[in-house]
Amino acid sequence: MKRAIAILTRGYEELERYKALLNRNKTIEENVNESYDYLVFHEGNITKDQQKYIQSNTNLPLEFIDIPRFLSRDHAVFQPTAPWGWNYRHMCNFWFSGFLDYVKDYDQLLRIDEDCTIYSNLDQVFDSLNNKVCSYARWVDDDWFNVFGLDDFCKKFSNKPRKEIGGPYTNLVAWDLNKVRENTIVNDFIQAVNESNGIYVYRWGDHMLWGEALHYGFEESDHVLLKTVKYYHASCLAKVNYETEEEVGK
Numbered sequence: 001m002k003r004a005i006a007i008l009t010r011g012y013e014e015l016e017r018y019k020a021l022l023n024r025n026k027t028i029e030e031n032v033n034e035s036y037d038y039l040v041f042h043e044g045n046i047t048k049d050q051q052k053y054i055q056s057n058t059n060l061p062l063e064f065i066d067i068p069r070f071l072s073r074d075h076a077v078f079q080p081t082a083p084w085g086w087n088y089r090h091m092c093n094f095w096f097s098g099f100l101d102y103v104k105d106y107d108q109l110l111r112i113d114e115d116c117t118i119y120s121n122l123d124q125v126f127d128s129l130n131n132k133v134c135s136y137a138r139w140v141d142d143d144w145f146n147v148f149g150l151d152d153f154c155k156k157f158s159n160k161p162r163k164e165i166g167g168p169y170t171n172l173v174a175w176d177l178n179k180v181r182e183n184t185i186v187n188d189f190i191q192a193v194n195e196s197n198g199i200y201v202y203r204w205g206d207h208m209l210w211g212e213a214l215h216y217g218f219e220e221s222d223h224v225l226l227k228t229v230k231y232y233h234a235s236c237l238a239k240v241n242y243e244t245e246e247e248v249g250k
Contacts, residue, residue, distance in 0.1 A: 003108040003126055004037040008067075008094055010087075011045030015053055020114050020234065025058040027118040027231075034123050036110075038062045041094070041102065043069040065102060067094075080145035081203035093199045095170060096206040097190045106177055113171040115234035119248040120241075125174045125229060133179040133222050134214060136168035137229035137240050142208055149202050150212070157192055158185075158216050167211025168223070169240065171233050179222075186217035 005028060009021055028038075040046075044066040046054070051064050095111065103109055110125055112118070128135040147165050154162075180186055189212065198204045214223055230241045230248060242248050 001108065002037070002106045003034075003110075004039050004103065004106050005032075005110045005112060005122070006039040006041065006099070006103070007112060007114060008041040008091060008099070009046075009114045011042055011047070011050065015050065018050070018054060021054065022057045024112060024114055024116055024118070025054075025060055025062075027116075028112060028122065029058055029060050031118045031120060031122050033121070034126070036126075037106075039103075040064045041067050041099070043067060045069075067098075067102065075197075075201065077200070078145070078148055078202045080148070084203050086200075089200050089203055092204065092206040092209075093194075096199065096209050097194060100177070100180070103177060108174065109177055110174040111170065111172065113233070116172055117232040117234070119230040119232070120228060122229075125172075125226065128224050128226055129174055129176045132224050133176050133183075133218055134168060134210070135174040135224050135226055136170070137172055137226050137231065138169035138238075139166055139211075139225060140169045140207060141166045142205060146203055146205060147208055149198060150204055150208065153192075153196060153198060154212055154216075157189060160216055162212075162215050165208055165211065167205075167207040167209070167214070169233075169238075170205075170207040170210060172229065172231055172240070173210075179218075183217045186213045189213045189216055 007021075007024070012018060038060045040062050042064065046064060051062075055062050108126055108129055110122065125135050141164060150165060154165075193199065193204070193209055199209075227241050232239055
């Protein structure tokens, strides 16, 4: 069983701007007992010296992986989502499908974003994947303008009845990659989404798209919500599975 904890991050000119990444790494290190690979995807803009600096601040054996730099698109976007630029859409595209090209040698993958501070053991997340395709700490929805057109797209893709659109909170989410690879419906859905260009035009988020992929390709019992995973997601000011500081670590 080959398992990894991964991140897609950006490069900065000033070392101080790596503070969030260093904190993420530190809190991961404090909350794992098993051995994993640690993948750091970036667009070639984390220099070798910066990589040495980041590595010097953790005992995690980091592997920096240079992925092709995404280029801006020249088409129009759905205007209510215009404040989310190309970089955000590129990120959603990578975490919905692009990352699969880089983890072909792995069986399980846990994504933890740069702005996450971990407060609970992470080995339990991998353990929870036993006979499951996906494990996450929260299930979320999104604003109407971020899923504009997705409902019609999904109805054309499948007539399988479903509830409201929603998906795993993917800033911390784990996958059984073999189950994803082997599922023809999921792979057909990924291909259809990519051909639609909906991520770039409408800003469909990877969390919502994975929610749909899980619905069409698997049963609800095939993925699991872990309330015992506690962390802070800074960009959304979200305390996941805890409300007060006193609850952290209990």
